[in-house]
Amino acid sequence: MTVLEAANVDFAYGRRPILHGVSLRLGAGESVGVVGESGAGKSTLLSLLLGLAAPSAGAVRFDGEPLRLRDRAAMRRFRSGVQAVFQDPYSSLDPRQRIDRIVAEPLESLGIAQGADAAARVRAALTSVGLPEDAALRYPHEFSGGQRQRIAIARATVVRPRVLVADEPVSALDVSTRTQVIDLVNELRATTGLALVMVSHDLGAVAATCERTLVLEGGRVVEEGPTARILTAPREDYTRRLISAIPRLPV
Amino acid sequence: MSVQVGERESAGAPLLSVDGLTVSAGDGAEAAELVRGISFSIAAGERVGLIGESGSGKSLTALAIAGLLPAGLTAGGSALLGGVETIGASEAELRPLRGPAIGFVFQEPLTALDPLMRVGKQIAEPLRRHRRLRGAELDRAVAESLAEVRLEDPRLARAYPHELSGGQRQRIAIAIALAARPKLLVADEPTTALDVTVQAEVLGLLDRLVAERGMGLLFISHDLAVVAQQTSRVLVLRGGEAVERGTVADLVRAPQHPYTAQLVAHARALDAALDGAADGGSAAEDDRGRDAGGDA
Amino acid sequence: MSRRRSWSRRATLRLGLALVGIVVLVALVSLVWLPYALDDTSGGRLSAPSAEHLLGTDKLGRDLLSQLMVGARIALLVGIGSVVIATIIGVTIGLIAAFAAPWLDDSISALLDVAIAFPVLLTAMLIVALQPPSLGSAILAIGLGMSAVIARIARILAKRVVGSQYVTAARTSGTRTLGIVRRHVLPNIAPTLAVTLALQFGAAVLAEASLSYLGLGAPPPNASWGRLLQEAQGTVLEAPVGAIAPGIALVVLVLGVNFVADGLRDAADPTRRRRRSA
Numbered sequence: 001m002t003v004l005e006a007a008n009v010d011f012a013y014g015r016r017p018i019l020h021g022v023s024l025r026l027g028a029g030e031s032v033g034v035v036g037e038s039g040a041g042k043s044t045l046l047s048l049l050l051g052l053a054a055p056s057a058g059a060v061r062f063d064g065e066p067l068r069l070r071d072r073a074a075m076r077r078f079r080s081g082v083q084a085v086f087q088d089p090y091s092s093l094d095p096r097q098r099i100d101r102i103v104a105e106p107l108e109s110l111g112i113a114q115g116a117d118a119a120a121r122v123r124a125a126l127t128s129v130g131l132p133e134d135a136a137l138r139y140p141h142e143f144s145g146g147q148r149q150r151i152a153i154a155r156a157t158v159v160r161p162r163v164l165v166a167d168e169p170v171s172a173l174d175v176s177t178r179t180q181v182i183d184l185v186n187e188l189r190a191t192t193g194l195a196l197v198m199v200s201h202d203l204g205a206v207a208a209t210c211e212r213t214l215v216l217e218g219g220r221v222v223e224e225g226p227t228a229r230i231l232t233a234p235r236e237d238y239t240r241r242l243i244s245a246i247p248r249l250p251v
Numbered sequence: 252m253s254v255q256v257g258e259r260e261s262a263g264a265p266l267l268s269v270d271g272l273t274v275s276a277g278d279g280a281e282a283a284e285l286v287r288g289i290s291f292s293i294a295a296g297e298r299v300g301l302i303g304e305s306g307s308g309k310s311l312t313a314l315a316i317a318g319l320l321p322a323g324l325t326a327g328g329s330a331l332l333g334g335v336e337t338i339g340a341s342e343a344e345l346r347p348l349r350g351p352a353i354g355f356v357f358q359e360p361l362t363a364l365d366p367l368m369r370v371g372k373q374i375a376e377p378l379r380r381h382r383r384l385r386g387a388e389l390d391r392a393v394a395e396s397l398a399e400v401r402l403e404d405p406r407l408a409r410a411y412p413h414e415l416s417g418g419q420r421q422r423i424a425i426a427i428a429l430a431a432r433p434k435l436l437v438a439d440e441p442t443t444a445l446d447v448t449v450q451a452e453v454l455g456l457l458d459r460l461v462a463e464r465g466m467g468l469l470f471i472s473h474d475l476a477v478v479a480q481q482t483s484r485v486l487v488l489r490g491g492e493a494v495e496r497g498t499v500a501d502l503v504r505a506p507q508h509p510y511t512a513q514l515v516a517h518a519r520a521l522d523a524a525l526d527g528a529a530d531g532g533s534a535a536e537d538d539r540g541r542d543a544g545g546d547a
Numbered sequence: 548m549s550r551r552r553s554w555s556r557r558a559t560l561r562l563g564l565a566l567v568g569i570v571v572l573v574a575l576v577s578l579v580w581l582p583y584a585l586d587d588t589s590g591g592r593l594s595a596p597s598a599e600h601l602l603g604t605d606k607l608g609r610d611l612l613s614q615l616m617v618g619a620r621i622a623l624l625v626g627i628g629s630v631v632i633a634t635i636i637g638v639t640i641g642l643i644a645a646f647a648a649p650w651l652d653d654s655i656s657a658l659l660d661v662a663i664a665f666p667v668l669l670t671a672m673l674i675v676a677l678q679p680p681s682l683g684s685a686i687l688a689i690g691l692g693m694s695a696v697i698a699r700i701a702r703i704l705a706k707r708v709v710g711s712q713y714v715t716a717a718r719t720s721g722t723r724t725l726g727i728v729r730r731h732v733l734p735n736i737a738p739t740l741a742v743t744l745a746l747q748f749g750a751a752v753l754a755e756a757s758l759s760y761l762g763l764g765a766p767p768p769n770a771s772w773g774r775l776l777q778e779a780q781g782t783v784l785e786a787p788v789g790a791i792a793p794g795i796a797l798v799v800l801v802l803g804v805n806f807v808a809d810g811l812r813d814a815a816d817p818t819r820r821r822r823r824s825a
Contacts, residue, residue, distance in 0.1 A: 037448050038417070079719065079720070080721070083719060086712045086716060087712075088712055092712040093713055094713040094717075094731050096734045097734075110720070152716070155720065174304045176513065179521060201446040202447060203525065204521040204525055207521075208524035244451070246447055246476075246525060248522050248525075249475065249518045
């Protein structure tokens with residue numbers, strides 16, 4: 001069953017076309033990676049999937065229903081089901097808020113829980129991403145990049161969404177922190193059945209998390225298929241270039 | 252206190268020889284040592300990597316060598332750069348070294364470049380200062396510098412940094428660093444802010460230029476795979492100390508320190524995922540490869 | 548080093564609070580007790596400071612200290628009143644611009660540029676000219692005149708916050724615009740804005756003094772410090788205290804408010820409040 005879908009979407013920024021006829025389908029519990037160079041339209045596709053912008057043609061559907069950005073009740077259902085993690089762990093957390101307040105934001109804004117109930121869920125979410133209990137009472141600047149990204153993941157998963165949309169979630173992290181955050185995402189997916197859309201220029205991160213991959217070039221999908229197939233038998237030169245560009249350890 | 256493993260210093264005097272380098276913050280009883288007893292040397296044509304996480308002291312080490320530590324940090328020990336002791340040296344002694352003896356390329360080219368100056372002018376400045384070029388000769392040298400970093404379009408010299416892509420900016424930064432013909436190039440996370448494809452291009456460029464000019468290279472990164480590509484000898488830094496050192500081949504094949512082993516394991520895990528060893532889901536089932544210009 | 552700096556910041560805050568505290572205290576005392584009534588002219592013209600009249604008297608024989616004390620009340624009223632008006636109007640306009648579509652944002656900021664090009668004092672004089680001079684109209688005039696400055700700064704600060712990833716994250720968390728303003732924008736612009744507001748507080752007090760100096764401020768017998776300066780103008784050589792005393796009073800208040808603002812900005816920033824080793 002398809003949970004989140006972009007059906008043949010176009011997007012233009014002023015007169016500049018960014019996306020052209022892009023389709024992406026995410027079934028319950030599935031994981032799809034979107035790769036491409038900067039300027040390929042990855043982030044724009046994500047803002048469409050997150051209901052932050054509307055496509056100029058085509059449709060974004062959640063549970064089969066086209067997204068209506070002005071329909072408050074429908075958007076609340078959508079946001080309860082689809083949550084996001086962003087690239088920069090240093091600017092995606094409000095520096096003036098304590099962690100408990102940051103993680104509680106979706107609970108409160110979506111009217112899911114308040115007060116003691118919310119606090120309990122926040123504690124559970126922080127524990128589930130492997131943060132110490134006293135983290136709730138501290139401020140973002142007291143944490144490392146990897147820990148901040150864990151906090152962002154806690155904020156995204158505290159409402160128990162069905163889909164996590166991640167925009168370059170590990171690109172800003174050290175390599176060893178990267179694998180830890182990837183492990184965390186995989187673990188959360190295994191335990192909660194969370195579906196994942198992950199955008200990255202780093203095929204390594206996508207390979208470690210996503211079953212299917214979609215390759216974007218210049219706003220178009222040039223290749224799509226199981227990640228293993230894309231990596232081992234890419235059909236497009238562009239995909240081959242992306243793969244060969246990844247620095248590997250000498251054997 | 253320094254980690255002194257036998258360094259090969261056969262090929263004449265090294266360009267850089269660091270011995271027991273320390274960097275500390277604050278003074279007196281409250282001083283905190285951020286770098287402790289780092290020692291290594293780089294001869295002409297040699298490539299040394301510093302690898303570690305953020306906060307491991309790898310960037311501070313490079314800054315300390317050129318006397319570029321931010322206010323409040325003090326360096327100790329010894330660093331001989333082109334035969335000159337830079338630790339404790341005055342600005343007047345250090346200034347002639349920056350450029351001819353040591354050049355820097357930093358992580359974020361947007362902040363390393365002057366936003367209000369055309370990039371051609373920024374390349375011209377070190378050419379004028381260190382190679383005393385003027386007029387038509389200077390213009391020609393700027394064009395050559397741009398061509399060297401594979402920016403052939405002459406209009407690029409008239410561009411401002413914000414008009415360029417990240418990869419182009421980093422090429423400009425490299426051109427500026429190389430303009431004064433440094434004997435040693437320090438590249439501090441030069442590709443961390445770039446896409447993988449652009450990273451590959453910039454690394455290839457650096458690799459070629461360093462080889463052509465027989466420069467020494469100090470390459471700093473958190474990414475073991477990148478460091479392994481660019482260098483032959485590596486120091487692994489953690490918490491300000493060199494926990495392991497050796498050739499890239501040895502380090503990757505048989506890491507001695509548990510931290511190095513962990514770094515190698517993390518890098519191998521990502522490689523393994525790329526080799527399709529990860530849970531690939533059911534193969535070919537939903538495979539819909541498309542042609543690039545499918546609807547053209 | 549950081550410890551020394553935080554000490555000096557605390558000292559700045561304390562000094563500021565002390566200076567403002569003196570003015571507030573004097574203003575409060577003036578409500579219940581004055582050395583002489585404001586219309587008491589028994590002191591003799593331009594008498595020098597003495598045991599009876601600590602700061603001497605003015606050219607009508609009124610006690611200068613009493614007038615200075617009432618002036619403190621007026622200065623605080625003017626500062627608070629006009630800053631409150633300017634903040635309500637300015638921050639509202641600034642926030643609307645920050646969230647608006649680009650064309651609306653551009654038009655608002657063009658209008659603000661025009662409004663700012665008019666000196667606050669000139670704007671205030673125009674407004675005061677339309678109605679009889681009173682303390683209220685002076686406050687309203689200064690507040691309106693300053694609101695464009697506040698709006699511009701609020702717009703710039705708010706735009707920076709609105710463009711941040713944590714606001715995008717708030718959107719995907721389901722927080723609506725008003726919630727984003729309350730939860731993220733206001734707390735993040737408040738510290739920097741507070742410094743601006745304090746500067747504007749000082750400017751408002753000075754603007755009122757200037758208006759009074761020009762005869763457009765609060766009418767007698769509510770002597771503001773500006774009016775005291777104006778009245779002492781002709782006799783500054785015979786009785787310098789008459790000009791020096793209100794001048795010092797102005798400096799104490801304006802400086803004090805600026806110090807408080809500096810100190811508060813640091814106190815409100817969690818990254819400066821406590822920092823673990825990175």
